[in-house]
Amino acid sequence: MRDWDDLRHFLAVARAGSTLGAARSLGVNQTTCARRIAALEATTRTQLFERRRAGYRLTEAGARLLVLAARVEREVRALEGALEAERRMLSGRLRATTNESIANDVLTPFLARFREAYPRIRVEVTITDRTLELARGEADVALRAGRQPEAVGVAVRRICHLPWTIYCARDYALRHGAPTSQAEIAGHAVIGGEGNVADIAGVRWLEEAAPGTEVVSRSGSLTNMTAAAVAGLGLAALPCMIGDREPALQRCFPPVPGIGGDLWLVVREEAREVPHVRAFLDSLVAHLGAVRSMLEGSATG
Amino acid sequence: MRDWDDLRHFLAVARAGSTLGAARSLGVNQTTCARRIAALEATTRTQLFERRRAGYRLTEAGARLLVLAARVEREVRALEGALEAERRMLSGRLRATTNESIANDVLTPFLARFREAYPRIRVEVTITDRTLELARGEADVALRAGRQPEAVGVAVRRICHLPWTIYCARDYALRHGAPTSQAEIAGHAVIGGEGNVADIAGVRWLEEAAPGTEVVSRSGSLTNMTAAAVAGLGLAALPCMIGDREPALQRCFPPVPGIGGDLWLVVREEAREVPHVRAFLDSLVAHLGAVRSMLEGSATG
DNA sequence: ACCTCGTTCGGCGGAAATGCAGAATAAGGG
DNA sequence: CCCTTATTCTGCATTTCCGCCGAACGAGGT
Incomplete structure (x- = not known):
């Protein structure tokens, strides 16, 4: 032959x-x-x-x-x-990091599976709003949402789009009515951001969407903004990934083009070719592909 | 994979x-x-x-x-x-042809093996001095010695060189001495050819090798010339393939350059790609490769 | 009867695999 | 101790392989 x-x-x-x-x-x-x-x-x-x-x-x-x-x-x-x-008998240790909502929705569910497939690879997860410096060795792998991360000493890969839109509590909608377009935002109470969060495209967009909007609350984390929205304080710009999971919230209108971010997978350059890191990445990418439609929101239209 | x-x-x-x-x-x-x-x-x-x-x-x-x-x-x-x-379970019929000495030394020994390997391929052999016309369908495969055969409607493949030299009976050598070079041929009795055989390079070479050589016998086949040489009638030009197999004969000198021929495998064009013919040819070529050194003479010099 | 769909086959251009030659480097033998 | 031999790796040239496209051709359905 x-x-x-x-x-x-x-x-x-x-x-x-x-x-x-x-x-x-x-x-x-x-x-x-x-x-x-x-x-x-x-x-x-x-x-x-x-x-x-x-x-x-x-x-x-x-x-x-x-x-x-x-x-x-x-x-x-x-x-x-x-x-x-x-x-699967590969062994080793690696450190992953991401923020809270991605951890809850993506990384932690994945880790459960991964641990079964590769029992000897130990993954340490750091959940923080702070952006750990992979190039300095603070972690090996990161999942980041937003704009494309800087790529010094790391490899960056775009996973999918993360659409954003404006949410309010169902309760709020009953009391004040929900806006159905940007034009109707004027006069509504909005929830703003503080610190880094204030710079996020979606958050800024909401504050500047209409004249005469009153910022009733400012918070430094999306989790907190979500809580504020659930409490009925006003409108909040949120990733669909987060907003859609809150039963108390509703989308005011379909995802707003231009204010969305992306999900990025970042890997420390030196760790990239290490076998057990490689195994982790391969599995993670496969998992991300499987849940992509969930991340991008079922009604992305 | x-x-x-x-x-x-x-x-x-x-x-x-x-x-x-x-x-x-x-x-x-x-x-x-x-x-x-x-x-x-x-x-x-x-x-x-x-x-x-x-x-x-x-x-x-x-x-x-x-x-x-x-x-x-x-x-x-x-x-x-x-x-x-x-x-090996291929079946079919094919016709092969060659002359007597090649049949004896090459084809027949091969057929014995081939029949075991491919019991369902029936090979009909025509042993003749006549050159059957493959293009006319008189046979499918031929083994030919001498100059390159004409190639109309057939595929021709050169197998190996067939050296010739001058032989005489050991008995003859004792009585008259054997020449050790072309120069010493003069005065010896030589065995010549008749018809097609007279045109063979080696046969002609011997007759013209020296002035004053007496042609004591002429025959129309190499088999017959060999018999004449064995009988001690004189010198004969023969392919080493034949002469070396006769214990009664001896080489007068090493193979003469320029009078040798080649062994050719000729296949009818239409038969060439037919599976069982293909199998025959593949086996034959392998066999010819294995016995090539025998054909070319161990002391080719 | 015609049309569409699925299939095979041939030619052509680009990409990937292969071979070739040379440099570097151990290991083993005289 | 040096020389020879066997090995790996790298860069470059070439061959081979592969994918794309279009043509041809049946079969099955409308």
């Missing part, structure tokens, strides 16, 4: 019944499948398929070969499993 | 203990082996070898992988065996 990988293509074509279908399942081009089958037949000097307009059909010899190729595949799968187990 | 063929390289490197040795055993470049191992380690995120100046040494994980890769290999070998059996 000149190239064992031909067998992988053979299996796919045999099972799909066409080179096109096989190509889809393998994530390659149809032409590639056809060529590899041709190569296999040429080197083995055995016709394995009948070419038809309707697809590739196994010959008798091909059918006999199929069961043997399946055995090869079985052994390869076993090997892959062992390799996976090998990786 | 992105590419099953990586496993083949992994096995080779693990067994050879170095990428260089593995490359030799696989017939590829050392760089290729090194790169495929690197790719395998990258996709599996597992270090399989320790790189040392003295070579590649398996890590513990690599050693664990080795036994599993060997299992994959075992299945591949089984598959290859089945494929071979598949080919």
Whole structure:
């Protein structure tokens, strides 16, 4: 056998019944499948398929070969499993950091799973509003929301968009009515930010959205702003990720374009290629992909 | 596993203990082996070898992988065996032709083996001095000695050189002395050719090698010329392939440059890609390679 | 009867894998 | 102690492979 990988293509074509279908399942081009089958037949000097307009059909010899190729595949799968187990016995320690809401919604649920898959990798999580300096070794991995983080000594990867919009308590809406567009914000009470939070695009947008808005409260954390909104103090700009999870809150209108942020995965440069960090990142990215629609808000429209 | 063929390289490197040795055993470049191992380690995120100046040494994980890769290999070998059996169950009929001496020395011994390997391929051999016209369908395959055959409607492949030299009977040498160079041929009795045989380079060379040579016999076949030489009638120009097999004959001097011929394999164009003909040709070429040194004469000088 | 969908096949350009040559560096033998 | 041999790694040139596109062609449905 000149190239064992031909067998992988053979299996796919045999099972799909066409080179096109096989190509889809393998994530390659149809032409590639056809060529590899041709190569296999040429080197083995055995016709394995009948070419038809309707697809590739196994010959008798091909059918006999199929069961043997399946055995090869079985052994390869076993090997892959062992390799996976090998990786999962990776050990090491790493420090991750993020803010409270991302921790609650994303990181902590992920950690539960991760711990099962990689029991020997110890993850220490620091939940803080402060932006730890990865380049200085304060942590290895961070999940950050907002604008693109500075990238000195770290690798940065954008995960998804985090839409924002204006929320108010359902109770507030009953009493004062909820605005349905930017134009109706005028006259409403709004909840503002303090310190870093005041600089967030969404928070500033709300304060400047209309003349005559009264800032009834200022807080230095989104958690606190959320609490204020729940208490019915007024309108608050919040990430949908947070606002949508509060049953007491409602969106005033769909996510406002331009005030959203992004979710960023940041990794310390030196830690990046370390095997157990790598394993952590791979798993995390997979998990983030799985929950992306949740993060981006189901009604992003 | 992105590419099953990586496993083949992994096995080779693990067994050879170095990428260089593995490359030799696989017939590829050392760089290729090194790169495929690197790719395998990258996709599996597992270090399989320790790189040392003295070579590649398996890590513990690599050693664990080795036994599993060997299992994959075992299945591949089984598959290859089945494929071979598949080919050997090829059936069909083909006609081969050649002259008597090549038949005796090459084709017939080969046929005995071939019949065992491919019991369902029926080979009909026509042994004749006449040159059958393959293009007209008189045969499918021919082994020809001499000058390059004409190639209309056929594929021609050169197998090896067929050296010629001058022979005489050992008995003759005792009685008259054997010439040790072209210069000493003068005065000896020589055995000439008739018809086609007279045109063969070696035969003509002997007759024209020296003035005053007496042609004591002429025959239309090399078999007959050989018999004449064995009988001690005089010198004969013969292919070493024939002359060396006659215990009663001896070489007068080393093979004469310029009078030798070549052995040619000729195949009818239309028959060339037919599976059972292909199988015959592949086996024949392998056999010819194995006996080439015999054909070219051990003391070719 | 015609149209659409799924498929195979060929040609072409770009990308990726491969081979080649040279430098660097241990290990082993004289 | 030095020289030879075997090995790995790097940069560059080339070959091979792969993906894209369009044409051709049946089959099945309307």
